[in-house]
Amino acid sequence: MIFSAHTMASTDIYHTLTQIIIPRPVAWVLSPNDETGSSHNLAPFSFFNVVCSDPPVLMLSIGVKSDGTMKDSCRNLLERKRCVIHIGSDDQAQAISDTSRELAFGESELEMIGNGLVPFEGTDMHRLQDVPIALACRLYQHIEVGNKPQHLLLVEVEQFWIDDAVCYVDSKGRSRVDADKLRPLARLGGSEYARLGEVFRIERR
Template sequence: MYIDFADLLSNQVYHCMTQTIVPRPIAWVLSDNGQPTSYNLAPFSYFTAISSDPPLIMLSVGKKPDGSDKDTKVNIQNGKYCVVHIASAEQAKQVTESAKTLPYGESEIVQQQLELASFEGFALPRLADAPIAMACELFEMQSIGNTPQSMIILKVLHLYIEEQFATMNEGRMDLDTNALNPLGRLGGGEYWANGQSFTIQRPK
C-alpha cells in the first residue's frame, strides 16, 4: 500500500500517523491549575525524549474540540512546571478517563479520586500510584503546523522510579520493564502492554 499524504485531509493524515507510529509512550501530565491544590491531569502520546544533555522531552499538544488551548498547555505556559508520569498497563482506564475534556479548573485527580504524593525537591506533587514520574520545567514552547499544535519542550529536573522496578548495576540503572508493564498507545482506542493490544474507548 502506498499513501501520498498530499492527497489526504489533516484528520486522515493523523489517523495514518497514529496507526503506524506504534507503540507510542504516553506522557501522563500533571500541571497546576493556578488554584490552591487544584491540578490538571491529561495523557499525550505525541511524546518523546529529544536530548540527554540537557535532559529534554517533548510533548505535542493540540486544541480542545472548541478550538481553545488545552489546559495542560495553559498551565505549563503560566506556571512553567509539570510532572510527567509513565503509567503501568493496570492504570489504562484511569489514563483514558483523564483524556475527557473538562471545564478549565476542574481536576481529573479529584474526579477520579487519585492519590497524590510529595515529589522531593519539587513544588508539584506526583501521582502516588504511577511507577515513574519526571519533575519538569518548561524549556521552550513553539506553535507549529496549520492547526496549530503546541510543541512543548520540557527539561527533566528530577526522576522518581518505584524501587521494585529499578536496580543499580555498576553505576547504571537497570529497569525491569516486564514487571513495570508500561502502557503504550496504538491507533484509535487501542493500547499496548507486554506484547498484547487491547481497546478502551476514549470518553466524550
C-alpha cells in the same frame, strides 16, 4: 496502498499517522491550574518522547480542544512553566484513558479516577501516589507547528522519581529500570493500547 498527504484531510492524516507510528509511550501529565497548586489538571499525551540527555529534555506535542481552544495542560505549562510527567503501568490504562476527556478549565480529573497526590521530594510540586515513575519538569522551549497550531513543548527534567519496585542496580553499579516490572502502557491507533510482550536484548557485534 498509496496515500498522498497532499490530497488527504487533516483528520485522515492524523488517524493514519497514529496507526503507523506505534507503539508510542504515554506521558501522563500533571500540571497546576493555579499558582497555589490547590487544583491540578491531569491528561495523557502520546505525541511524546525524549529529545536530549544534556540537558535532559523531553518533547510533548499538544493539539487543541474540539472547539479550537488551547488544551488545559498546554495553558498551564505556558503560564506556570512546570509539570510532572508520569509513566503509568498497563493496569492503569482505564484511568489514563478516562483523564483524556475534555473538562471545563479548573475541573480536576483527579476526582474522576480517585488517585491521590503526594509531595514530590526535592521540588515544590506533587506527583501521583500510585504511578511507578514521575519526572518533575520545567518548560524549556515552546514552538508552534502546523496550521491549528500544534504546540510543541520541550520540557527539562529536573528531578526523577522511580519506584524501588521497578528498578535495581546492575553488576556495573548502574541504576536500571526493569521493563517487565514497570509494564509501561503503549498507545496504538484509535482506542487501542498495548502491553509489553517478550523483552529481548541484541548484543552489539
